[in-house]
Amino acid sequence: MALLNELAKKKEGLVSGHRLCPGCTHSVITRQVFAAADTDKYDIVVAAATGCFEVSSGLYPYTSWNVPWIHTAFENAASTISGVEAMYKVWKRKGKTNKDVRFIALASDGGTYDIGFQALSGAIERGHQFLYICNDNNAYQNTGNQRSSATPFGGSTTTSPNGKIKFGKEQPRKDIVSIIEGHHLPYVAQASPSNWRDLMNKVKKALDVNGPTYLNIIEPCTTGWGFPPHMAIDIAQLAVDTCVWPLYEVTNGKIVINYKPKKKLPVTEYLKPQKRFAHLFKKGNEYLIEEFQRQVDNHWEWLLKREECGIEYGTTKE
Amino acid sequence: MAEKLLNWDEVLIGGTIKDPGNSKQYETGSWRVERPVWNPDTCIQCMFCWVYCPDSAIKVDENGKMAGIDYTFCKGCGICVEQCPSKPKSLKMILESQAKGKTEEELRKEVFSSEK
Ligand SMILES: Cc1ncc(C[n+]2csc(CCOP(=O)(O)OP(=O)(O)O)c2C)c(N)n1
Ligand code: SF4
Ligand code: SF4
Ligand code: SF4
Ligand SMILES: [Mg+2]
Numbered sequence: 069m070a071l072l073n074e075l076a077k078k079k080e081g082l083v084s085g086h087r088l089c090p091g092c093t094h095s096v097i098t099r100q101v102f103a104a105a106d107t108d109k110y111d112i113v114v115a116a117a118t119g120c121f122e123v124s125s126g127l128y129p130y131t132s133w134n135v136p137w138i139h140t141a142f143e144n145a146a147s148t149i150s151g152v153e154a155m156y157k158v159w160k161r162k163g164k165t166n167k168d169v170r171f172i173a174l175a176s177d178g179g180t181y182d183i184g185f186q187a188l189s190g191a192i193e194r195g196h197q198f199l200y201i202c203n204d205n206n207a208y209q210n211t212g213n214q215r216s217s218a219t220p221f222g223g224s225t226t227t228s229p230n231g232k233i234k235f236g237k238e239q240p241r242k243d244i245v246s247i248i249e250g251h252h253l254p255y256v257a258q259a260s261p262s263n264w265r266d267l268m269n270k271v272k273k274a275l276d277v278n279g280p281t282y283l284n285i286i287e288p289c290t291t292g293w294g295f296p297p298h299m300a301i302d303i304a305q306l307a308v309d310t311c312v313w314p315l316y317e318v319t320n321g322k323i324v325i326n327y328k329p330k331k332k333l334p335v336t337e338y339l340k341p342q343k344r345f346a347h348l349f350k351k352g353n354e355y356l357i358e359e360f361q362r363q364v365d366n367h368w369e370w371l372l373k374r375e376e377c378g379i380e381y382g383t384t385k386e
Numbered sequence: 387m388a389e390k391l392l393n394w395d396e397v398l399i400g401g402t403i404k405d406p407g408n409s410k411q412y413e414t415g416s417w418r419v420e421r422p423v424w425n426p427d428t429c430i431q432c433m434f435c436w437v438y439c440p441d442s443a444i445k446v447d448e449n450g451k452m453a454g455i456d457y458t459f460c461k462g463c464g465i466c467v468e469q470c471p472s473k474p475k476s477l478k479m480i481l482e483s484q485a486k487g488k489t490e491e492e493l494r495k496e497v498f499s500s501e502k
Contacts, residue, residue: 084441086441091463298467301438
């Protein structure tokens, strides 16, 4: 990856004037995505599902996008990009264009883990060449923080509130990366904007794959998670350093963990600064934090074991 | 900001917006309660502020170097200040009210007077 000074000279794919909350990381991630993309070599077309980012970057008559960008419905970013990619292939075959174009579908967790899942699964199975990016902020933030299947265990949202009887969300997060992996696609990875170099490497790699690719990116949300805006990147870093959000990539089924914290921090470091977890620290709720830690440890150990095993999809090849 | 609304027959099919990046006509700097102030004397040009700014509000010169804050768009989130690794920090947050009526140079002196 080039030095930041080099990348900073590039024309930005996303510009200012969008109306995301101060400190929102939707745009931080996307700026890093454009910085990483080899835009001298190819053009980029984006299809975005609705959600915070779409409504704040495409507020008619304004757009913050410097690339062709299609606002699609909540549930079908992947279908929209499939259609665009299919048309491009036909145009290429018929000699109507000789441009090199790469395709990105963009949604948050609501539009990916839940409502957009069928479209996403279908598009991957059909094998379109596109990169799907999920900016995962753990809930339906644009409509005011409703729980999704990406909301973590214990997280309080407006539809999984904590109170006298319930302690926030009772179910663990859906392991979307494993589910996507089940499509046996060439490349899938998890990243964080705090670790921009790793994120950029993954974007660059994914955009060069001839086939569907998927990136799951943590997107700290100051408003919904309840932390001061200046801490957004710190929160992402804490998710990585506690192994709540492991950075890894899976190429043809073979997993590589890209970052192993020298000192794995206890999950409380991540939970503490966020209001959505405040109730977990009340007296009598210690068992909930233990359970949170147990889930994180289990998943991390499982990833480590898989890496050690090192085989590809449907083979015993290392 | 006053917006000129289009007539129904001026709206393009599909609600197409034909000017890429035209949100730059929309100032978000007025949202700010606090603002970062930059000290070029201690800045190590790591560009972390640039890579983490949500609002593309870190100005970049033709050599790709940090050249100040774009207060037209900076929303004052403070991420750049938090992430600035130089010692002492080359960015500091102050209240907008403290900035009123002062030039950037005057503010810089006021905020960073003890560090040079
Ligand atoms: C079919 C449909 N149902 C509901 C909505 C209302 N809606 C708009 S954005 C949104 C939440 C989006 O959540 P997510 O995809 O996680 O994006 P985020 O806002 O968190 O970035 C909802 C429910 C809609 N636009 N379309
Ligand atoms: S609610 Fe959260 S995700 Fe939505 S714009 Fe605000 S900070 Fe970003
Ligand atoms: S305060 Fe926030 S918006 Fe302003 S320059 Fe710093 S990071 Fe960018
Ligand atoms: S983060 Fe700090 S040291 Fe690095 S370029 Fe920005 S102001 Fe300079
Ligand atoms: Mg969401």
